[in-house]
Amino acid sequence: MILKPKYFEDFEVGLTFESEPSFISKEEIIEFASKYDPQSFHLDEKAANNGPFGQLTSSGFMTLGKSFTQIFEMGVYNGTSMGAWGIDELRWTKPVYPGDYLKTKIEVLEAKKSTKNPKRGTARLKHTVTNQNNEIVMTWISNQMLRTKR
Amino acid sequence: MILKPKYFEDFEVGLTFESEPSFISKEEIIEFASKYDPQSFHLDEKAANNGPFGQLTSSGFMTLGKSFTQIFEMGVYNGTSMGAWGIDELRWTKPVYPGDYLKTKIEVLEAKKSTKNPKRGTARLKHTVTNQNNEIVMTWISNQMLRTKR
Numbered sequence: 494m495i496l497k498p499k500y501f502e503d504f505e506v507g508l509t510f511e512s513e514p515s516f517i518s519k520e521e522i523i524e525f526a527s528k529y530d531p532q533s534f535h536l537d538e539k540a541a542n543n544g545p546f547g548q549l550t551s552s553g554f555m556t557l558g559k560s561f562t563q564i565f566e567m568g569v570y571n572g573t574s575m576g577a578w579g580i581d582e583l584r585w586t587k588p589v590y591p592g593d594y595l596k597t598k599i600e601v602l603e604a605k606k607s608t609k610n611p612k613r614g615t616a617r618l619k620h621t622v623t624n625q626n627n628e629i630v631m632t633w634i635s636n637q638m639l640r641t642k643r
Numbered sequence: 644m645i646l647k648p649k650y651f652e653d654f655e656v657g658l659t660f661e662s663e664p665s666f667i668s669k670e671e672i673i674e675f676a677s678k679y680d681p682q683s684f685h686l687d688e689k690a691a692n693n694g695p696f697g698q699l700t701s702s703g704f705m706t707l708g709k710s711f712t713q714i715f716e717m718g719v720y721n722g723t724s725m726g727a728w729g730i731d732e733l734r735w736t737k738p739v740y741p742g743d744y745l746k747t748k749i750e751v752l753e754a755k756k757s758t759k760n761p762k763r764g765t766a767r768l769k770h771t772v773t774n775q776n777n778e779i780v781m782t783w784i785s786n787q788m789l790r791t792k793r
Contacts, residue, residue, distance in 0.1 A: 529708025531715060532724055545725040545788075553727065554708045558679025561704065565681060574682055575695040576735070577703065580783075583730040633730075638695075 497568050501614035501639040504601045511598045512563035514625070517551055519591035525555040551589035556631050560597045560622045575613055575638040583633040587624070594625040602634065612641050647718050651764035651789040654751045662713035662747045664775070667701055669741035675705040701739035706781050710747045710772045725763055725788040733783035737774070744775040752784065762791050 498504050519538070526535035530552035534544035541549040565571065589595065603617040615636050622631040648654050669688070676685035680702035684694035691699040715721065739745065753767040765786050772781040 525708075529705070529712055531712060532720070532726075533722075534726070550726075552708075554704060554711065555679070557707075558675075558702075558704045562679055562681060570682070572683075576682075576684070576700075576738075578735055580730060580733040583733070585726070585728055588726075 498601075499569065499571070499573050501573070501604065501606070501616065501641045504604045504614075504616040504618075504639065506601050506604055508601045509598060510567070510569070512560075512567060512596050514594040514596040515559055515563055517559070517589055517591060517593045517595060519549060522549060522551045522555065522591055526552050530554050546588045549591055551591075551593075553583075553585045553631065556585070556589050556595070556622065557583070557633065559595060560620055560631065560633070561635075563595075563597045564599060564620070570637065570639065573640040575640060577635050577637045578615070579636045581634040581636070583631070585631050587628050587630045589624070589630050593630075595622050595630065597622050606641070607638075612643075613638055614641055615639075648751075649719065649721070649723050651723070651754065651756070651766065651791045654754045654764075654766040654768075654789065656751050656754055658751045660717070660719070660749055662710075662717060664744040664746040665709055665713055667709070667739055667741060667743045667745060669699060672699060672701045672705065672741055676702050680704050696738045699741055701741075701743075703733075703735045703781070706735070706739050706745070706772065707733070707783065709745060710770055710781065710783070711785075713745075713747045714749060714770070720787065720789065723790040725790060727785050727787045728765070729786045731784040731786070733781070735781050737778050737780045739774070739780050743780075745772050745780065747772050756791070762793075763788055764791055765789075 533540035535552045598621045600619045607613040618635045620633050683690035685702045748771045750769045757763040768785045770783050
């Protein structure tokens with residue numbers, strides 16, 4: 494079993510692999526929110542305490558970037574990624590709080606070689622992001638383009 | 644016609660509204676990529692020139708955060724957003740380059756009051772992001788929770 498798939502052919506349907514955990518800090522939540530998601534419950538601790546989640550929470554867009562980076566830093570896609578063309582069915586199922594540790598598990602749902610370019614294929618990857626209590630905080634499916642071996 | 648909807652009831656099906664343009668700088672692309680999408684074609688100008696897009700491009704996750712922030716900064720959702728529970732059918736249709744100006748148009752596809760909480764509803768919003776040449780670079784549908792007027 495390949496633990497770190499790299500080329501399109503390595504992404505066999507049913508293959509699963511998992512990242513190391515990443516820490517979510519209050520400082521990072523606020524910094525991210527100030528540029529990319531300036532809602533008060535991501536940006537301001539005091540306002541967040543009176544907001545819909547009762548405390549500061551991570552922007553879902555930040556959780557998404559962290560999840561992608563976790564997998565990328567395993568060495569997966571490095572030098573073989575040709576970008577992604579889309580995301581399907583992204584769900585934020587639980588809030589992410591300062592102090593959480595998140596990790597991402599991937600399952601290969603589909604793998605389809607390009608009919609236009611034999612050097613490329615798309616892997617459909619289900620990402621499941623969990624916190625330190627094993628609660629699922631986010632799921633998403635990426636459509637990741639990858640180089641073939643030749 | 645309400646140009647800046649705020650409460651759930653303002654988000655009538657078929658309503659459209661549009662952001663001001665935002666500038667995409669090389670510095671911001673590289674800074675974002677270093678934390679949330681460290682692929683060489685978002686991070687390193689030289690490597691990007693030999694990569695799949697022939698030059699540096701914005702992380703799709705950054706384009707997503709910019710698009711959300713454009714709408715939020717219009718005053719839409721401010722104080723009425725209760726977070727979003729998901730994204731559907733996100734598509735990156737063209738690369739985003741340093742120097743681009745992007746704007747976001749929203750169309751309300753559906754609006755559904757919560758059956759559990761009468762103070763909340765979900766608006767399904769189609770976002771279309773275009774560049775300065777009127778090319779569509781990204782589309783995405785958010786499921787945005789909003790407070791009702793009372």
